[in-house]
Amino acid sequence: MRTRRTFKPEFKAKVVLECISGEKSASEACREYQLSPVLVSKWRTEFIENSAMVFEKN
Numbered sequence: 001m002r003t004r005r006t007f008k009p010e011f012k013a014k015v016v017l018e019c020i021s022g023e024k025s026a027s028e029a030c031r032e033y034q035l036s037p038v039l040v041s042k043w044r045t046e047f048i049e050n051s052a053m054v055f056e057k058n
Contacts, residue, residue, distance in 0.1 A: 015040060016047045 015033060018024045019040065026044075030037050 012043045013047070016044050019044060020047075 015029050015035070019026045019029055024032070026037060026040050029035065030040055
C-alpha cells in the first residue's frame, strides 16, 4: 500500500503562487511536482479564500 504524502504550507503556497502569477500553468506545476490537478485546485481555492486574513489586525 502506498503511503500518503504530506506537504508543508510553504510548498503549497509556492505551487499556488507559481500558478496564479502565470509563471507556470496548473498542468505544468502538476507534472513537475507530480501532483493531482484536483489537489492543486483545492489549494488554490483555499489560498484565495483565506487571503484576506493577511490584512487582519492582531
